[in-house]
Amino acid sequence: MKNRPRVRMGLASALALVALVLLTYVPFALSDDPAKPAQEREQEPHRSPIALVLSTDGTRLLTANQTAGTVSLVDTAAGRVLAEVATGDKPAGVALAKDSRRGAVTHWYGYDLAVLDVGADTLKVVGRVEVGPEPRGVVIGDDGKTAYVAVGVSNEVVRVDLDACEVTGRLAVGREPRGLALSPDGSHLLVGNTRSQSLSLISVGSWTVERTLPIKGDNLRQVTFSGDGSTGYVANLRNKGFATTRNNIDLGWVVGQCLTRVELDGAEPFATLTLDTQGKAAADVHGAAAARDGRYLAVSCGGTHEVMIFRTDLAALPWRSSSSRDMIDPSLLKSDGRFRRIEVGGRPTELAFAADGKTLYVANYLNDSVQVVDAEGAKLLRTIPLGGPKELSLVRRGEILFHAAERSFNQWYSCNTCHSDGHTNGLHFDTLNDGRQDLSTSHLRSRKKVPTLRRVSQTGPWTWHGWQTSLEDATIESFTKSMQGPNPSADEVRALVAYLTTLEFPRNPFRNADGSLSPEAQRGEVIFRSSKTACSKCHSGPELTDGKIHIVGLEERDDAYEGYNPPSLRGVYDKDPFLHDGRSKTLREALADPHSPETVSALGTLSESETDDLIAYLKSL
Template sequence: MSTIGRPTLGYLLVALLATAPGPGLLAEDGGTVPHRSPIALALSADGSRLLTANQTAGTVSLVDPAGRMVLDEVAVGDKPAGVAFAPDGRRALVANWYGYDVALLEVKDDKLTVAGRLEVGPEPRGVAIAGDGRTAYVAVGAADEVVRLDLDALKVTGRLAVGREPRGLALSPDGKALAVGDSRSREVAVVDVEGFKVVKTVPVEGENLRQITVAPDGRYAYLANMKDRQFATTRNNIDQGWVLGQRLTRIDLKEPEPYATISLDPRGKAAADAHGVAIAPDGKLIIVSLGGTHELMILQAAPRRLPWRVDGSRDLIAPELLAEPGRFRRVALGGRPTELAFAPDSKTVYVANYLGDSVQVVDAETASLVATIPLGAPATVSLARRGEALFHDATRSFNQWYSCNTCHSDGHTNGLHFDTLNDGRQDLRNTHERSRKKVPTLRRVTQTSPWTWHGWQTSLEEATVESFTKSMQGTKPTDDEARAVVAYLESLDFPRNPYRNPDGGLNAEAERGKAVFASAKAACNTCHSGPELTDGKVHVVGLEEPDDVYEGYNPPSLRGVYDKYPYLHDARSATLRDALSGPHSSEAVGGEELSEQELSDLIAYVKSL
């Protein structure tokens, strides 16, 4: 039975999705309906259909945005993270972040069918489909590659090395350029599509790069991102925009221009966790989603030019944007808005709301939320889901500057290091690099007590309170809130290790490295032992600073260490080779120097952990 043009059936379907399990979506208890948690969305070229990548449900939903209804939903894989429509709207592609594959979807008679699958590499996220409807591109984050696909043959036709952790992808309207946001290397790669080569790389000095889009005229690419300012987390530094801030960044795709930015943070009511960006087809409005403050920001880009600052940024938002009515507006949405898409009318904006389990419809001209389309959710919110909401809530920090997720991106790490007082001291003058500590991953953190780099914290609930009140300079969480955050942390785990053989075993090099790891010459297992590859003790390793409040360091788990760069407590080692052959090797172990073969084998084994 068709649901087109029959909104009553659409609303009934939404109600059923919210209260009853769909095919293939049952949890282990046989009856729990999952949160959909849409992290990404794609709008068809004519604006009539919309797809959402539902991360916690492992599904894609097909939505009729005009009828405000869910038409269909299909299981696609493990943690879908990016989705794209083909230009004709007849098929689509979704990348499964933890599944390491893409699923090709057929869209017919308002139904979704998985037409094929293809493994593309570790941790794919962003996807884009070319104008021919056949060629597609996938950002493969843990391989630092963009992969080109032939969707008709369902095969890989090329692999292109880019920067560290590519995530967002966007094709220019003429299909000649592909913009790639390389999150961990803080740059945008511009790819010549015909030659499938990087023609320029633009450093943006920004972090947490997410959705990227190209303006209708094809001149500029835009993305919203964080800017790490590196000062200590005091209230004054936070409010001046000297710890971190949010930026809208512009990249010139045509000319060899440097990047340009606009600061998004008003004093006293900052933006936080910028994620999505969309440009109206007529070019008059630019929209940014702010997951941490649960809102959209609407910037008027024409007829007046925005106050771009080239090759740098202001501490706070330009006063002229606040002074002129209509040039800068905020729309409260709740939840966690992530990716955005403009309708062809240049007025309507669709928002994937991860924590809202919904698609929201915003009138950009009036800056108002006009509709919410539920995708389905459990009737009762679990303790872990409440903790997930707290983890992403920047309004719990001083003047809402940042959330836990700002640094522990996706519950992992964004690779930065901060001076947060959790080691008992701060460098208020920002003159001592060693005062900043690297952001550790939170994957499996509940299994790796004690906590903090110095190992002084023995309660994860108390560590949560410390983070909210000291790192974030915010309000103290209640005991129930602290338990909720820990419940969410219990859900975080690593993806499968790409350095293992398909059967989970080790290759020959890693097998040799395993012996080196346990040998008296390297003695890595002295500290990195047990099921989590940490002994849970504090060791004096020779890397201490004279004014450390706490003595010694707590060895971090080596699980998933291939993706924990940079290394050591102060991020002094950019690579595993640096960490295993530099000061850590000589000071912490004090054994014999490894041969080049032994070092290479050891690195291969450590990457496999």
């Protein structure tokens, strides 16, 4: 085993560098008069719309404003905000009933759903219900009184009675459900399972998972149905597995972006349209929308600040069954109108087509706006501002850098690509951060799991081997090595690190309401701190890591660095898969062999009940 050389590599693991998801702002008081000038409000935050929903008649639109903790009601014809109401902690999904009189918004960090009374020009929170940890997507059924919510940490879709404000059903789906769509006839739900490469089709009437549809895709975001309800679409990442060299990046062998199609009857395998062009890739695909008449499909690319439009009626699109190309099909680059790219700036996220089948509404997170795109003419028509500060703070500038794919070689990916929303997408990559790279996918020992960036500023040293002792240097390494991009300026490094310091964990869902431990977790804490396991020897201190390097039996013969830096156990319930190479899908698997107390400390073996209690305690951290 070699000594640790003085070489600069990338940040902890993935292709990105650092940073969070969403800025945490001090709560602000909204004016009673929504038309009151912004400078007269107590404080003007960024809105950062992450999701939107359009009324059936197209005259009104709701946005979930993530950093402001609000929902806005927008008049689409006048292009102005009619009302805005504070709703909760990090709004993530928003829904509107068919009659446009009732809405719902989920709160990613609030763990609840707020029920909204929607007037012609008013918004009011009239109810609230706890739905589970980290809810995102939400829709309201055709009856106008039932909502369905994708709850990410519990891997469920939850049914809510909006009149009674109570949960009436839960269904287990895949890992980390996020995107959620209701079929045109109201009979089915389509769910995108972000970390399990699958879509779930749920029958609303029987309240069962009717079908699980596997795809080869990660980072699943918005899902949508075709106009006739027979087909589902989702925009997603493909992890290709090769090392992050400039050549591999340029050939599309590291990551790729796709629009994936699934036939919901299960008769055919999934099919994809690759979105990347050599020299000008797509990055961080997020939104997916299908026009009701089927003529247009749209995809938003948050990392490259654009919307892509596909037209289906001119000639057949070159869908590829059960796989994807490394690059976009050449036939789409012939300027025949089937494929067009529209620059919109900022970070476009969710999309919605109007009933005319050509007017597309875009939630633009970093632009604090809703944008209107003409799909037929492939042009940005107008921008509807939602409000925001006049000057960009250092933190906001860091957030912009975090989502900027142009900081990578040929704009293939951003920091957010791997550290999704400042957390982890659960994948592993070969980014040179351990001092070596594998030249093919036949040997994958140098691939490392993407670590969370939550509280990353408090958990140095960095990288799995702990060789990096400066967070500032780590960001530079990520830009220049993991992303193969240009050197950041000193001010850019300051901005990115400032952004990182805002990243925090949500409240732990495995603790009692008062923050106390369950009896099982209390017993597990005793085991954790006992000499039998020696867990607390390495996972100690306020961040549950001692910041030192340890030999733990997971080393490879040709490792360039000796030993491993124990990761923080904070929020470990949502850090799967586990260990530096992601070899263990669950905590139980990690404790059963590769990182069992017997293997690590040679002090004893845990019984089944002791393992249960230890896992209960670990989840509570």
